[in-house]
Amino acid sequence: MTQDPLVIFTPSGKRGRFAVGTPVLTAARQLGVDLDSVCGGRGICSKCQVSPSYGSFSKHGVTVAEGALSDWNKVEQRYDDVRGLKPGRRLGCQATVQGDVVIDVPAESQVHRQVVRKAASARAVTMDPATRLAYVEVAEPDMHVPTGDFERLKTALAEQWDITDVTADLAILARIQPVLRKGAWKITVALNQPAEGAAHRIVDLWPGFFEGPLYGLAIDLGSTTVAAHLTNLVTGEVTASAGIMNPQIRFGEDLMSRVSYAMMNPGGDAEMTRTVREALDTLAREIAAEGAIDPAHIVETVFVCNPVMHHLLLGIDPVELGQAPFALAxxxxxxxxxxxxxxxxxxxxxxxxxxxxxxxxxxxxxAAVALSEEPEKSEDLVLIVDVGTNAEILLGNTSRVLACSSPTGPAFEGAQISSGQRAAPGAIERVEIDPDTKEPRFKVIGCDLWSTDPAFAEATAATGITGICGSGIIEAVAEMRMAGLLDPSGLIGGPDKTGTPRSEPQGRTFAYLLHNGTAEGGPRISVTQGDIRAIQLAKSALYAGARLLMDEMGVDTVDRVVLAGAFGAHISPKHAMVLGMIPDVEISRVSSAGNAAGTGARIALCSRAARARIEAQVRRITKVETAIEPRFQEHFVAANAIPHATAPYPNLRSLVPLPQVSFNAGSSGDDGGNRRRRRRPA
Amino acid sequence: MTQDPLVIFTPSGKRGRFAVGTPVLTAARQLGVDLDSVCGGRGICSKCQVSPSYGSFSKHGVTVAEGALSDWNKVEQRYDDVRGLKPGRRLGCQATVQGDVVIDVPAESQVHRQVVRKAASARAVTMDPATRLAYVEVAEPDMHVPTGDFERLKTALAEQWDITDVTADLAILARIQPVLRKGAWKITVALNQPAEGAAHRIVDLWPGFFEGPLYGLAIDLGSTTVAAHLTNLVTGEVTASAGIMNPQIRFGEDLMSRVSYAMMNPGGDAEMTRTVREALDTLAREIAAEGAIDPAHIVETVFVCNPVMHHLLLGIDPVELGQAPFALAxxxxxxxxxxxxxxxxxxxxxxxxxxxxxxxxxxxxxAAVALSEEPEKSEDLVLIVDVGTNAEILLGNTSRVLACSSPTGPAFEGAQISSGQRAAPGAIERVEIDPDTKEPRFKVIGCDLWSTDPAFAEATAATGITGICGSGIIEAVAEMRMAGLLDPSGLIGGPDKTGTPRSEPQGRTFAYLLHNGTAEGGPRISVTQGDIRAIQLAKSALYAGARLLMDEMGVDTVDRVVLAGAFGAHISPKHAMVLGMIPDVEISRVSSAGNAAGTGARIALCSRAARARIEAQVRRITKVETAIEPRFQEHFVAANAIPHATAPYPNLRSLVPLPQVSFNAGSSGDDGGNRRRRRRPA
Incomplete structure (x- = not known):
C-alpha cells in the first residue's frame, strides 16, 4: 500500500501525511499551522488563501508534481470572478490534497501575522487580538428538542470551531433571535477571549457572513491631552488617529489640582469621571468618522494613563493618590x-x-512605555522619558529596570505658556535664533517653510500663526540660551545687554519677541520671563526624576536616551540637552520613540501575549517614589540652571557653544526661579 | 515518644492526631470538618462554637480526660460576658487540643447545615449558598511595594482563607479604599462563588467585622402575581414574604396577549420589561421593610418564571414564543x-x-417545581400541576419525567370572573351549598367563621365581603354541580328547575346568587354563566395538559397528584376532582405542595448543588408541546364537562353523589362552551 501524500507548509515548516482528498485547511488545522478562516471552510471568507508550489521540481527535499492539489473548483472560480484571487492563489478550504505538495501560507492568511511596527527598530508585533470573528451555521429550533437559540449557537461554535466555553451578556442574548432569523441561521459572531484559556464572550453578531474587519481603539489618556488610534484588529494598521484636550483641565491643570478638587468638592471625583468619559465617547465617534468606519465595528479599547486619570476613568476617588503612601485602589x-x-x-x-x-x-x-520600549531587553543602560504633564521615567537594562514619575506640569504641552497652545496647524514648532543678529526664524505646523522664506506668509495665510506649542517653546528657550539672550539662571537679558530691540521690557522683567503679528493682525508672540520659569520648573522636575533613578542605579551617566511622549518625536535632542531636560549623552545616542505610551497601548490592543508580558513585567520593575525622596528636591533645585548644573556635560560642550552671560543685576525682581516651587503632594 | 492527642469530631466522625496546642478550628479545617468561621479564627465571630465532651469517660472508644482542651481563656470569657455562650460551649478558635478529646459540632456551627424545609415530607436542604462572608486583616500600603489596596485584599484572602481567584466589579473597586481605612485595615467581604470551582466575586464589603446575616430573595414571577420570600442565607429561614400583582397585566391578562402587545407595538417589549423591573424593585424595598432589614444586605436573588416572563424580565423580545416552533432565545x-x-x-x-x-x-x-417536588425520585407515578395563569404540569417517576404547560388563563386566580378578585382579606375562599335547600354558606379570607355563624357579620365588618378568589370560585362551581344547580355541560339551571330563587335570570342565562350584599351595602356576589365558562375553559386546559402527558407516558391513571401553585394549598382535592381539573385518583393520594415554584426558588437560593442538580435534570425531562399536539385540542374539548368525561372516575363516584341533571332546553343561548375557544398561538 502506498503512503498518503506528504504536505509541507511554509514558512512554518510543519509537515504531515494526509489522505487524498483532505482539504488544505483541514490539514493546516490538524498540524496547528496558522491559517486564517472566518467562515470555517465554506468558501465564503477567502481568508485561507494559500500559494501551493506547482510543477515538477524538488523543494524542501520533496518532489512536487503537477496535480498535487485538486483542480480549481467552482467556488474558487466564483470568488475569483467576483473579488479576484492573486495569481497562484488557492482557497485552502476548497483545494484538496492529491499528492506530495509544498504550500506557502502568505502573511495575510495568517491570524498571528507579524506586523513590523517601527521601520527603524524593525521590532514586530505578532497579531494575537482578544477579539476575532467566527462564522457558523446554527441548527434551526426543533420543538421536540426545545433548546434556546443561544444554546444552539453554542453547539455550533463547539462543533464548527471547537470553542466550548462561551458566554454572552444580556444585550447580546436579546439580539440573537432576530439576527439568526435575518441571516437564515447563518451568523458571524465576534468572540472575545481576554486570555488564552479564558472563556469566550460573544461581543457582537451579524446575520450571515460578516467579513470585518473589526477595530480597536488604543487610547493614551493624558492629563492634558487624549490621543486615540483606531486600529485594524486583523492587520494591526492604524486607520485613523485623533486627539482632544482632556476637558478635566477645567478642574485643575495638573494632577494634584484635580486630586485637590476631588477632596474639596463632594462629588467632585464623579464630576470629573463623567466629564472625561463623555469626552472619550465623543472622541470615539469622531475617530470612527475620520476613519470612515461604523463605530459599532470597534469592539475593543485599550487605555493607558497615569494613576490619577486611571482612577478617575474608573470612577474611583483619587484622594489616596494625593497623600503618602499614595495607595492605588x-x-x-x-x-x-x-x-x-x-x-x-x-x-x-x-x-x-x-x-x-x-x-x-x-x-x-x-507600563505602556515599558511594553513599547522594552528596557528590560536592552544591553545598554537606557533612560526613557515620556514627556507630558507628568513625565514617566524608566531607567534600566537587562539586569534591572527602575521607574518613577515626575510632575512636570503642562508647560511642555504648551499650557502655562503666555502664547502657548497645543500642537495644531498654525502653532510655532521649530525656532532658530541667529547668535549674531539675535533675529529668529521659525516654522509652524502645517507648513514646511521657514518664516524667513518669501513664500511663508502666503503659505500660512490659511492657518495664521496662532501661538507656540511644546516643542516650539523648548527650541525657543534653548536657542535663546545659545544666542546669549538668556543667562544660565534663566534670566532674559534687556536690550541694553543683548543688543536687540526684540528684548522688550515687560513689567520688571524682559520678554523676547518671536513674532510681531502678521499684516492681517495675528497675535504678537513672545517668550516671557514667566514662560522661561515654567519651562525651568518642568525641565528641572524631569531631570531630577531621571537623576534620582541614576542615583538608585548607582550611575552618573547613561548609555542612551529615548525621548517619548506625544511630542517626544518633535523635540530636538540638541535643544533638550541645552535646556538640561536630559543627562548629558552623545547626541547620536538620543533617539525619539514618538508616542511610546500610545504605541504600548496599540501593542496591547493587538496582542494578548503582550498583555500577559507587561502584567508580569510591572511586578519586576523597581518603583522609586519621587514625592518622598529628599534627594528629589535637591536634584530639582540643582537642575534649575540652563543647562542643568548637577553634572558635567562634555557631550553638550563639544556640540554647541554656550555663551557665558549673566543678566542678574539684583533688580530684576526675579531670583532665578528659586522662590517658586511646584506644588507637591502633602 | 508519646503519640499526639487524638481528636474526634462528631457528628462527622472525622478524626486525626494533632500536636498539643493546636486550636480546635485548625484541627477541624485540616480534617475537612464543616465548622463555620467568618472571622478566620480571631475570636470575633463566635461561629466556630463546639461542644467538647469533658470528663473521664470512654466515648467512641476513646477515654476522654479532664483537661483534654486548654482552659477557658480571656477571649471566651469576654465573649461570654458580652453575648453569652451556651453551657459547655467553647470557641473552636480559642480552645486548643491538650489530650484525646471528642468534639461535637452543633448544627448552628456548620456552614452546610441541613434545613428541614417541610415538616410533612421531612425533606431537607443542605445550606450551600453562593454568597458568604469572610473577615480579613489586610496589609497596609507600603510605598516601597506599591500594590493596590485591592491586590493586598486579594493577598489577605489567599493567605487567610485560601481563596485565590477573586474578582470585583468597578463599583466595589471604588469602595475598597474608604472601607479599608474606616475599618483600620480590617474588613468583611461578601464573596459570591456561583459554582464550586468558579471565581469568587466580591459583591459587598464592610469595615471591620460584619456579622451578617446576608439575605436572598426567592422570586416567583408569575403572569398575574409576583411572590417573593426574603430568606436568611445562613439559616435558610424565611424572614418575610410579600406579593404584588404583576403590573404587566395592563398590557394583557394572559401571556399570549402580552406577546401580541410586543408584536403590535414597537418598543412594547421594552415597555413591559421596564414595568416589571420597576415593580420588582419596589417589591424588594417593601419586603426588606417588612422583614425589618437593610435592603443592602440582600446579596442574591433567584427568579423562577414562565418563558414569556423570563424573556420580558431579561429584556428579550418574546415574539418568538408566540409562534411555532416557540424558540427560546x-x-x-x-x-x-x-x-x-x-x-x-x-x-x-x-x-x-x-x-x-x-x-x-x-x-x-x-423547573423550580421539579426541583422542589423531585418527581424523578418518586417510585409512584406522580402528576404535579402548578396552577396559575399558565399551568405547569409534570408527570413522572424514577424512570422518566414529562413536562408541559397549559394556558389556563387567569380564571383560577380570580381574574375573568364577574366578582373575581385576588386572594386577599374579604375574598370568599371556601363555599358550601346545601344539596337540599340550595342555600350557600362561605368563609372569607381573614375570618375563620362560616357566613351562617351569627358572629360572622361582625367579624367581617372590617374587611367586608369584597369578591371571590380562585379557590372560592372552584369550590363554588363544584358545590353548584354537587347541589344540582349546574348540569354536566356547565349550564346553570333556572329557578324553575333548581327550585331556588338564588338561580336568577341574567340575560339569556342564569346566575347563582352567593351573597346578597351586606347591611352596609357591600357587593352582590353571584356565579354567572360566564364565570362557569371561564372556569370550564381553564380546567379543561389543565386537564387536557395532564391527559396529554398521560398519553405520552402510555397510562390512563396516575398513582398520586400534587397540587402546587400560589393557591394550590387552598384548593380542596375533592372540589378539584368534581370540577375535573385533575384525573380521578384516590382522594387521600392528592396532596398540596403549596407554592412549589417558590419553594424551588428558595432551594436554589440556599444551595448551589441544587442549582447544578436542576440544570442537569431539565435536560433529562421530556418536553411535550401542547400548542402543536392535535390531541390536546381533542382532550380539551372532551374535558369541558363537569366533571370531565374523558375517563371513568371511580374514586370520585365513591366520594360524592353527582346529580343527573340537564338544563339545556335548546334556548339558553349557550352551547356548553364549545363555541368558545381559548386563544392559541398562531
Whole structure:
C-alpha cells in the first residue's frame, strides 16, 4: 500500500501525511499551522488563501508534481470572478490534497501575522487580538428538542470551531433571535477571549457572513491631552488617529489640582469621571468618522494613563493618590465592558483593557512605555522619558529596570505658556535664533517653510500663526540660551545687554519677541520671563526624576536616551540637552520613540501575549517614589540652571557653544526661579 | 515518644492526631470538618462554637480526660460576658487540643447545615449558598511595594482563607479604599462563588467585622402575581414574604396577549420589561421593610418564571414564543448582576440567578417545581400541576419525567370572573351549598367563621365581603354541580328547575346568587354563566395538559397528584376532582405542595448543588408541546364537562353523589362552551 501524500507548509515548516482528498485547511488545522478562516471552510471568507508550489521540481527535499492539489473548483472560480484571487492563489478550504505538495501560507492568511511596527527598530508585533470573528451555521429550533437559540449557537461554535466555553451578556442574548432569523441561521459572531484559556464572550453578531474587519481603539489618556488610534484588529494598521484636550483641565491643570478638587468638592471625583468619559465617547465617534468606519465595528479599547486619570476613568476617588503612601485602589490590569466606562458609540459588547499601574505615581502609561520600549531587553543602560504633564521615567537594562514619575506640569504641552497652545496647524514648532543678529526664524505646523522664506506668509495665510506649542517653546528657550539672550539662571537679558530691540521690557522683567503679528493682525508672540520659569520648573522636575533613578542605579551617566511622549518625536535632542531636560549623552545616542505610551497601548490592543508580558513585567520593575525622596528636591533645585548644573556635560560642550552671560543685576525682581516651587503632594 | 492527642469530631466522625496546642478550628479545617468561621479564627465571630465532651469517660472508644482542651481563656470569657455562650460551649478558635478529646459540632456551627424545609415530607436542604462572608486583616500600603489596596485584599484572602481567584466589579473597586481605612485595615467581604470551582466575586464589603446575616430573595414571577420570600442565607429561614400583582397585566391578562402587545407595538417589549423591573424593585424595598432589614444586605436573588416572563424580565423580545416552533432565545440557567435587571434597592453587587427553562412553553417555574417536588425520585407515578395563569404540569417517576404547560388563563386566580378578585382579606375562599335547600354558606379570607355563624357579620365588618378568589370560585362551581344547580355541560339551571330563587335570570342565562350584599351595602356576589365558562375553559386546559402527558407516558391513571401553585394549598382535592381539573385518583393520594415554584426558588437560593442538580435534570425531562399536539385540542374539548368525561372516575363516584341533571332546553343561548375557544398561538 502506498503512503498518503506528504504536505509541507511554509514558512512554518510543519509537515504531515494526509489522505487524498483532505482539504488544505483541514490539514493546516490538524498540524496547528496558522491559517486564517472566518467562515470555517465554506468558501465564503477567502481568508485561507494559500500559494501551493506547482510543477515538477524538488523543494524542501520533496518532489512536487503537477496535480498535487485538486483542480480549481467552482467556488474558487466564483470568488475569483467576483473579488479576484492573486495569481497562484488557492482557497485552502476548497483545494484538496492529491499528492506530495509544498504550500506557502502568505502573511495575510495568517491570524498571528507579524506586523513590523517601527521601520527603524524593525521590532514586530505578532497579531494575537482578544477579539476575532467566527462564522457558523446554527441548527434551526426543533420543538421536540426545545433548546434556546443561544444554546444552539453554542453547539455550533463547539462543533464548527471547537470553542466550548462561551458566554454572552444580556444585550447580546436579546439580539440573537432576530439576527439568526435575518441571516437564515447563518451568523458571524465576534468572540472575545481576554486570555488564552479564558472563556469566550460573544461581543457582537451579524446575520450571515460578516467579513470585518473589526477595530480597536488604543487610547493614551493624558492629563492634558487624549490621543486615540483606531486600529485594524486583523492587520494591526492604524486607520485613523485623533486627539482632544482632556476637558478635566477645567478642574485643575495638573494632577494634584484635580486630586485637590476631588477632596474639596463632594462629588467632585464623579464630576470629573463623567466629564472625561463623555469626552472619550465623543472622541470615539469622531475617530470612527475620520476613519470612515461604523463605530459599532470597534469592539475593543485599550487605555493607558497615569494613576490619577486611571482612577478617575474608573470612577474611583483619587484622594489616596494625593497623600503618602499614595495607595492605588487597584494596581493590576483590568478587563471590563467598555459600556461601563460610558463608551456608548462602540459595539454594545465592546471590551476595555487597562494596563497595570506600576505604583501610586507611576501609571499604566509608564507600563505602556515599558511594553513599547522594552528596557528590560536592552544591553545598554537606557533612560526613557515620556514627556507630558507628568513625565514617566524608566531607567534600566537587562539586569534591572527602575521607574518613577515626575510632575512636570503642562508647560511642555504648551499650557502655562503666555502664547502657548497645543500642537495644531498654525502653532510655532521649530525656532532658530541667529547668535549674531539675535533675529529668529521659525516654522509652524502645517507648513514646511521657514518664516524667513518669501513664500511663508502666503503659505500660512490659511492657518495664521496662532501661538507656540511644546516643542516650539523648548527650541525657543534653548536657542535663546545659545544666542546669549538668556543667562544660565534663566534670566532674559534687556536690550541694553543683548543688543536687540526684540528684548522688550515687560513689567520688571524682559520678554523676547518671536513674532510681531502678521499684516492681517495675528497675535504678537513672545517668550516671557514667566514662560522661561515654567519651562525651568518642568525641565528641572524631569531631570531630577531621571537623576534620582541614576542615583538608585548607582550611575552618573547613561548609555542612551529615548525621548517619548506625544511630542517626544518633535523635540530636538540638541535643544533638550541645552535646556538640561536630559543627562548629558552623545547626541547620536538620543533617539525619539514618538508616542511610546500610545504605541504600548496599540501593542496591547493587538496582542494578548503582550498583555500577559507587561502584567508580569510591572511586578519586576523597581518603583522609586519621587514625592518622598529628599534627594528629589535637591536634584530639582540643582537642575534649575540652563543647562542643568548637577553634572558635567562634555557631550553638550563639544556640540554647541554656550555663551557665558549673566543678566542678574539684583533688580530684576526675579531670583532665578528659586522662590517658586511646584506644588507637591502633602 | 508519646503519640499526639487524638481528636474526634462528631457528628462527622472525622478524626486525626494533632500536636498539643493546636486550636480546635485548625484541627477541624485540616480534617475537612464543616465548622463555620467568618472571622478566620480571631475570636470575633463566635461561629466556630463546639461542644467538647469533658470528663473521664470512654466515648467512641476513646477515654476522654479532664483537661483534654486548654482552659477557658480571656477571649471566651469576654465573649461570654458580652453575648453569652451556651453551657459547655467553647470557641473552636480559642480552645486548643491538650489530650484525646471528642468534639461535637452543633448544627448552628456548620456552614452546610441541613434545613428541614417541610415538616410533612421531612425533606431537607443542605445550606450551600453562593454568597458568604469572610473577615480579613489586610496589609497596609507600603510605598516601597506599591500594590493596590485591592491586590493586598486579594493577598489577605489567599493567605487567610485560601481563596485565590477573586474578582470585583468597578463599583466595589471604588469602595475598597474608604472601607479599608474606616475599618483600620480590617474588613468583611461578601464573596459570591456561583459554582464550586468558579471565581469568587466580591459583591459587598464592610469595615471591620460584619456579622451578617446576608439575605436572598426567592422570586416567583408569575403572569398575574409576583411572590417573593426574603430568606436568611445562613439559616435558610424565611424572614418575610410579600406579593404584588404583576403590573404587566395592563398590557394583557394572559401571556399570549402580552406577546401580541410586543408584536403590535414597537418598543412594547421594552415597555413591559421596564414595568416589571420597576415593580420588582419596589417589591424588594417593601419586603426588606417588612422583614425589618437593610435592603443592602440582600446579596442574591433567584427568579423562577414562565418563558414569556423570563424573556420580558431579561429584556428579550418574546415574539418568538408566540409562534411555532416557540424558540427560546436562551434556555440555560443564567447568572448575572441584579443591577442589570434594574434591582437598585439591593446590595449594589447583588447577583441574580435564573433557573433554566425546560421548553418554549415550559419555563423556569416548571423547573423550580421539579426541583422542589423531585418527581424523578418518586417510585409512584406522580402528576404535579402548578396552577396559575399558565399551568405547569409534570408527570413522572424514577424512570422518566414529562413536562408541559397549559394556558389556563387567569380564571383560577380570580381574574375573568364577574366578582373575581385576588386572594386577599374579604375574598370568599371556601363555599358550601346545601344539596337540599340550595342555600350557600362561605368563609372569607381573614375570618375563620362560616357566613351562617351569627358572629360572622361582625367579624367581617372590617374587611367586608369584597369578591371571590380562585379557590372560592372552584369550590363554588363544584358545590353548584354537587347541589344540582349546574348540569354536566356547565349550564346553570333556572329557578324553575333548581327550585331556588338564588338561580336568577341574567340575560339569556342564569346566575347563582352567593351573597346578597351586606347591611352596609357591600357587593352582590353571584356565579354567572360566564364565570362557569371561564372556569370550564381553564380546567379543561389543565386537564387536557395532564391527559396529554398521560398519553405520552402510555397510562390512563396516575398513582398520586400534587397540587402546587400560589393557591394550590387552598384548593380542596375533592372540589378539584368534581370540577375535573385533575384525573380521578384516590382522594387521600392528592396532596398540596403549596407554592412549589417558590419553594424551588428558595432551594436554589440556599444551595448551589441544587442549582447544578436542576440544570442537569431539565435536560433529562421530556418536553411535550401542547400548542402543536392535535390531541390536546381533542382532550380539551372532551374535558369541558363537569366533571370531565374523558375517563371513568371511580374514586370520585365513591366520594360524592353527582346529580343527573340537564338544563339545556335548546334556548339558553349557550352551547356548553364549545363555541368558545381559548386563544392559541398562531
Amino acid at each position: 487597584v494596581s493590576g490590569a483590568l478587563e471590563m465592558s467598555a459600556a461601563e466606562l460610558g463608551l456608548t458609540a462602540l459595539s454594545p459588547g465592546a471590551r476595555s483593557y487597562i494596563l497595570p499601574c506600576i505604583a501610586g505615581h507611576v501609571g499604566a502609561d509608564a | 436562551v434556555s440555560g440557567a443564567l447568572e448575572m448582576s441584579a443591577a442589570e435587571l434594574g434591582l437598585t434597592a439591593l446590595s449594589p453587587g447583588a447577583r441574580s440567578y435564573i433557573l433554566p427553562c425546560i421548553a418554549g412553553h415550559v419555563g423556569a417555574d416548571a
